[in-house]
Amino acid sequence: MNAAQRRDALQKALYESDQPVSASSLAAQFGVSRQIIVGDVALLRAEGLPIIATPRGYLVQRRSTQNCSTIACRHSRDALLDELYTIVDTGCSVMDVTVEHPVYGQMTGNLAIASRLEADAFWHCLLENSAAPLCELTGDVHLHTIRYPSEMALTHCLEALQAKGYLLKTDPAV
Template identity: 60%
Template structure:
């Protein structure tokens, strides 16, 4: 298999998957190393293929359904999982997290969290990797881009985050 055929196989696997696929799984399927897959994905991205790297693996970026809303949040790390649950329990998805770093400027991470299961996997990955969430770089202040399928769900999530004190207000 040539490198271009391998990249086409990666795209096909991502198109046919309803969930993110890890680089390790793609490597096993293609009979190459994980690093080869990571390099192939970098080349696909450079060529304009909308491949997202999420905490659970790669996926093709699709247009979210419904309204997008950006919320500014602030809470302790102990409340992170509850914040994620609050958002998905209202039927909204968490597309990303963004922080404004004083040296690097805007830093973002693709989350693609749409359920408690997704939230649990993200939380577990933070713990297993002994990683800190991006918001620890900015005194816990961060932005989320949310995908809200209906106006009612958008209002639900905004009210729920407000009630829990997670919405950032100067």
């Protein structure tokens, strides 16, 4: 298989998967190094394919914004995993995290977390890499895009986050 054929097969594999696929597993599947896959993904992105990198691997970004909402949150690093659990326990998914950096502007990290297992994997990835969550760059203030299966699930999610003090409150006097 030549490089163009491999990229076509890689594109097909990513489009057919509804879960993130790691570069290492793709490398094993195609009999090449992880770095070759990283380069192939970069070329596919340059061609306009909506491939995103999550902590668990590559995923084709589905453009639908149906049943998505953006929420503003604030909490310490110690509450990060509980925040994710709170969201997924209501049947919702955390699609991303966005912060407004004073130098770089808006920065978004793709998460695609829909279960406690995926939340745990994200948390362990942070720990294993001694990485700071993006919210630490902005005094713990951050946004999440939440995908929800129903209005009722979103309402339960927001109520649960509010009860734990994770939703950023707006001051009506300001």
